[in-house]
Amino acid sequence: MSSSIRTAKDASTERRWRYCDFLKEAGMKLKVPQLTIATAAVFCHRFFELDSQNAQQFETAVMATACLFLAGKVEETPKPLNDLARTSHLLQRKASDPTRLESSQQELHVELKETILRAERVLLHRLGFDFNVEHPYKHLLSVIKRMSQAGLIEEESTKTLAQVSWNFANDSLRTSLCLEYSANHIAEAVVYLATKFLSSKFELPKKWWEAVNVDPEISELIGNRILDLYEQTGPVELGYSDIST
Structure with missing residues (x-):
């Protein structure tokens, strides 16, 4: 470059x-x-x-x-x-x-x-008077719900996984990922990243993503972009961290 x-x-x-x-x-x-x-x-x-x-x-x-x-x-x-x-x-x-x-x-x-x-x-x-914006929040909650229904995680683990995923989604807004990927792909990626972050708290089966139709390759790409952000700025969220807000 x-x-x-x-x-x-x-x-x-x-x-x-x-x-x-x-x-x-x-x-x-x-x-x-x-x-x-x-x-x-x-x-x-x-x-x-x-x-x-x-x-x-x-x-x-x-x-x-x-x-x-x-x-x-x-x-x-x-x-x-x-x-x-x-x-x-x-x-x-x-x-x-x-x-x-x-x-x-x-x-x-x-x-x-x-x-x-x-x-x-x-x-x-x-903007061409196009105000349609789709965020990853509802999609990430849907992914976690599917994981729970598939028996991949215990019910008591869903809130922790959702909270960490939500935080990653907030942080992703500090990048241009929303211009490059769909809200659904970003949602899958932040959940995928959150499972790695929480790997010591619960164990998932190998290739768990296949059971809930999560693309691991795209998730890795997006997740690495978020991790790159932390290397430059540290984990600073854009907005509130609590999923109830």
């Missing part, structure tokens, strides 16, 4: 981590559901990975805010633009003097709200 290609790839990865971290913080401050954070992350991936030209028009955090704004409407968990603008500004200006921030709040918020709305319009056109 040439140095220029490697540099561009590194810059793209660094930007992805920035907007994922931003979405996690903003989402938690605004108390939006994990599904909304996940949808916003997919919108960001689609925009920044597929539209490098328009990506330069807005700051990363501004476009991430627009993605969160749109995701809230798509997932029927909308947040007022005022709240989004305030949270976005505070996260972007953590080091600012709170007194100065408060004194210029109205002017800053009017400008930022207009910028977020412009970013949303660009985002809408880039």
Whole structure:
């Protein structure tokens, strides 16, 4: 790989981590559901990975805010633009003097709200008004249910397996996997990875995946991408870890 290609790839990865971290913080401050954070992350991936030209028009955090704004409407968990603008500004200006921030709040918020709305319009056109996003969460629960029904794991082990798989699914959002694989393949992969992580807690039969139609080759590829992420950043989840949220 040439140095220029490697540099561009590194810059793209660094930007992805920035907007994922931003979405996690903003989402938690605004108390939006994990599904909304996940949808916003997919919108960001689609925009920044597929539209490098328009990506330069807005700051990363501004476009991430627009993605969160749109995701809230798509997932029927909308947040007022005022709240989004305030949270976005505070996260972007953590080091600012709170007194100065408060004194210029109205002017800053009017400008930022207009910028977020412009970013949303660009985002809408880039997405082609296609807001359909399928996440791996329900699929991974289905895989685990099939494993239980096939007698591969005990009932008391399903919650632990589901929780670890869910965490891996959250972490996968920090990569571009959602652009490259189906939600079902990612779901199978995170369950497959979770079984390795939990191998000391319960033992599965050899080639257990055949009983529940899990593709081990694709699961290995996806799982290795998630593990590569940990080598670079450590296990930092995008969103909430509890499957009940």
